[in-house]
Amino acid sequence: MLGWLTRCLPGFSLxxxxxxxxxxxxDILQSPLAKKFLPQPPISSPGQEGPWSGLVWPQRIFIIYTLWLHVHTLAFTLRLVWSILTAIRSTREVLQRRLETSPISSPQSPQPVDQLYSDQPISPVSLSSPSISPYDKKNFVSTHELTEKELVHAIILPNYSEDLHTLETTLRVLASHPRAKSQYEIYLAMEQKEATATDKAALLMSTFENSFLDIHPTFHAAGIEGEIAGKSSNVACAARRIMEIHRTELKLDCCNVIVTVMDADTHLSRDYFTEILRLHYAHLDEADRSIYCCPILFDRNSHEVPILVRCADLMWGFAGLSTMYPRTWISIPTSVYSLPLSMAEKVGGWDSDPTAIGEDMHMLLKCYFETAGNIVSRVVHSPASQCNVSSDSSRGWRRTVDTCFARYRQALRHMWGALDTGFAARRSLGYLRFHQRCSFLHPRHFALLLLLWEAHFLPAHLTIVMIFSVMYKIWTPTTHMHPTLIWAFTITEILRAISFLSMNGCLFLYDRWHKICLDSRMEDMHEANISDTGCARRVWYKPQFLADRICFPIAGTIFGAIPTLHAVIAHFWTDRLVYRVSKKPTFSLDAVGLA
Incomplete structure (x- = not known):
């Protein structure tokens, strides 16, 4: 019963x-029954009327709540501005470190680390170099400090019915990294029920067996009680295989394996892994409880998809990026994240039940609660390149409609992750049950709960309140409205206008960050002679990108609020969703510079 009640918390809130x-x-409160059992507002004496005088309690609560919703929305946009500015600066620093920093070999390292940032060793740059910012100096790890052996990156590539070309391209990008042969273990996390899974795995292994330290296929069996088919189950199955392979190191407490989970179409820069190495040794005392996440960037085919789909993916990327500002209490991973294998083993690995359909956030929450809130979020400012969903239909209105429907199915799957609110609620109640009040009252815990509210409650609540407020003002003459209610509607309209302008500022800054990241990725692809990864530039003055600045509220409603309503209402009778893979685009060999 408790599980159902907590699962349906977002639905009960609606x-x-x-x-x-x-x-x-x-007029329901004016009925005799309501007056008998419900509290009524105090009657003001003549001459003592205040702004609340004449308002019933629900109206007072509504005014406070609608102001809170709009203030929080504005705070989100301002926080996002800060996050994007940080991303621009930090991404430049990451690229600068690649050019200026080259470690020398450590005597204790079984594998030379002279290719940490480049293929050929160059002279290391002194910390006194004027081109390195004070922030960089503070977080810089010199090569003389890297006295431990290199990290091994166990990369899980979950896939089900994915196009072979998509997987090959993703693996080619990973294989182009300088340390792929010495540090990357690839795990092809597949579904056993896929008819071509075995043949596909065999082909990929034969093609890339000499490109990585190791490559393994894993097959999640169908029909296991309590498990569902999907990314979470595939990842859980692959993670168990990783633990088996590294069981000896785990027992000896000397496991230097970092597990990275990514999507089948995700392209990661080599900087992503070198930054994890840098952060690992910069914070070695917290390395065993650190979880690493990065922003996501839709820079491959966004110029080809309908504007509402492009805006929806922008908002989805913004949701994760907004939690990655400096000194944040906790960051929410989106699609791509990494964590030590030792921590994954201690918390019991990945869950594969229906509540774990949003496995990125779910694994963060599991690690958080299993460590009593002591995990540390670290942002890797090397964004993951992603594709927008696509369609098999030919060009034209049919392709547009099919792509929008595919994006809605993807949005529903994302919003189905509202089940994590119930998971967090049950674990939070466990804090009180076992008298861990200090953990429950910690500011980080309140920050986490606020982010969950922002993800699973705010979109639907804000949309409902906005639509109701507009319709109420249209239907009700101003002379029949209470002055405080008029004031509240006016203030919320102003807050919405400021939020709209702030989000336009975010889009302006995003275009700058997008260009930096895309230029770097395309340069890497040119050096690696990989020419079919896709390239979608954002040119701000072109009509299709100017339209983004107007259409994002519509996209947020269609692919944010409505799927949230759909998901949380469905949770009253089921927690299972059929996992459907979104179609990924296929790029031609010369699709490298489209605008």
Missing amino acids: IGLALLLLCAFT
Whole structure:
């Protein structure tokens, strides 16, 4: 019963919001039964009328709540501005470190690390170099400090019915990294029920067996009780295989393996892994409880998809990026993240039940609660290159419609992750049950709960309140509205306008960051002679990108609020969703510079 109640918390919140609007703006509270059992607002004495005088309690609550929703939305956009500015600066620093920093071999390293940032060793740059910022000096790890052996990166590539070309391209990008042969273990996390899984795995292994330290296929068996088919189950199965291979190191507590989970179409720069190495040794005392996440960037085919799909993916990327500002309490990973194998083993690995469909956030929450809130979020400012969903249809209106429907299915799967709110609620109650009040009252815990509210409650609540407020003002003459209610509607309209302008500022800054990241990726692809990865530049003055600045609220409603409503209402009777893989685009060999 507790599981169902907590699972349906977002749905119950919608019922509560509906009851609030009903009680606040109908005559239901004036019935004799309501007057008998419900508290009534105090009657003001003549000459003592205040701004709340004449308002029933639900109206007062509505005013406070609608102001809170709009203030929080504005705070989100301002936080996002800060995050993008940080991303621009930090991404440049990452690229600068690649050019200026080259470690020398450590006597204790079984594998030379002279290719940490480049293929050929160059003279290391002194910390006194004027081109390195104070921030960089503070977080710089000199090569003389790298006295431990290199990290091994166990990379999980979950896939089900993915196009072979998509997987080959992703592996070619990883194989182009200088340390792929010595540090990368690839795990092809497949579904056993896929008819071509075995043949596909065999082909990929034969093609890339000499490109990596090792490559293994894993096959998640169908029909296991309590498990669902999807990314979470595939990752869980692959993680168990990784633990088996590294069991000896785990027992001896000398495991230097970092597990990275990514999507089948994700392209990661070599900087992603070298930054993890840098952060690992810069914070060695916290390395065993650190989880690494990076922003995601849709820079491959966004110029080809419908504007609403492009805007929806922008908002999805912004949601994760907004938690990656300096000194944040906790960052939420989106699609791509890494963590030590030792921590994954201690928390019991990845879950594969229906509540873990959003396995990135779910694994973060599991690590958080299993460590009593002591995990550390570290941002890797080397963004993951992603594709927008595509369609098999030919060009034209049919392709547009099919792509929008595919994006809605993907959005529903994302919003199905609202089940994590119930998971977090149950684990939070466990803090109180076992008298761990210090953990429950820690600011980091409140920050986490606020992010969950922002992800699983805010989109639907804000949309409902906005639509209701607009319709109520249209239907109700101003002379029939309470002055405080008029004031609240006016303030929220101003807050919405400021939020709209702030989001336009975010899009302006995003275009600058997008160009930096895309130029770097395309240069890497040119050096690696990989020419079919796709390239979608954002040219701000072109009409299709100017339209992004107007259409993002519509996309946020269609692919954010509505799928949230769909998911949380469905959770009243089921927690299972059929996992459907989104179609990925195929790029031609000369598709390297499209605008």
